[in-house]
Amino acid sequence: MLNPLIDEIFYLILKQPIWKVHTLASALNDAGHLSVLDKDPQKDLFKRNFLVMNALYQLQIQVSPEQQLHIAALHIELINNKCEKVLENTDPLREYYLDWQNYDTTSDEIDALLNEFWQRFATFNRHTTTANLTKEQLLQVQKAWQLPANFSLKELQKRWRQLALKHHPDRQGCAIQFKKIQREYEQLKASCS
Template identity: 75%
Template sequence: MEQLDNDPQKDLFKRNFLVMNGLYQLQAQLAPEQQLQIASLHIELVSKQTGNALESHDPLRDYYLDWQNFDTTSDEIDALLTDFWQRFSSFSSKKAIHSLPQQQLLQLLKAWQLPTDFSEKQLQKRWRQLALKHHPDRQGCAIEFKKIQLEYEQLKASCS
């Protein structure tokens, strides 16, 4: 793709704008059969049975579908980036990075025999049971034990 702006920050902004605009247009085309969930760190296509209805008012969707925003000034881009990084840092980075897509989370909960509204206490109890069963020092499999450790961290990050 050719350069969209001489200013590297504006060029990056415009590239991001085009991607997000395309995603929101695709989201509208896929409805009502499927739903495209769009978030900063995760994009997922889900069936209508498992997905929630599109929010009637999504400020990000409105922003990226408005072509007047494509020609944003450098000052506005700086303000948007500052706001994004402030909101991003206000979340636990561990949770943001390790949280699972809904379908994977449900599969993991089934495998771990946990309810969808599990507590951290329930998770810790189940972790101890599985760790004792699969620990290499107790004739368990080291690979399986490492897999369980990773799953535990993912579930812990998703804990309500």
């Protein structure tokens, strides 16, 4: 089903390319595009968020591969596509928000989702925006970074600087790719100490 908010969100993103989900929802609400969707305040908030996220993920698919729409709760950005990778094959959030059956969620399910969110938030590592990589994933990153098996911190730092210079947005690189290697660097650094 085509979300009626797609065009409205696209117009907003064209005017201002960087948003947060709550500021985007507020702008849609102020423009009269989001009305009260449920008498239960928790369900109303959930449904509003669902519609915004669903529209964002549909828009992400529509603008790809010419542009990339980066979607995270605290950072939504439309980027001209200079990146090597367009869309990840599997994104659990995208899959969740593109499934319209999740729109009509019960209050108990919303409470469970909120509890799960707050539990993850409480254990969130403030130095990285992703969960820790598994040992196998770290080995794959190490290989992709062309690091030796028993790399030293000095070797890692040297390789990090090379990749950072190559991918930094101020040097015509890709912001999303730069953030990805920055997260990988933090993970690799933690693994070698």
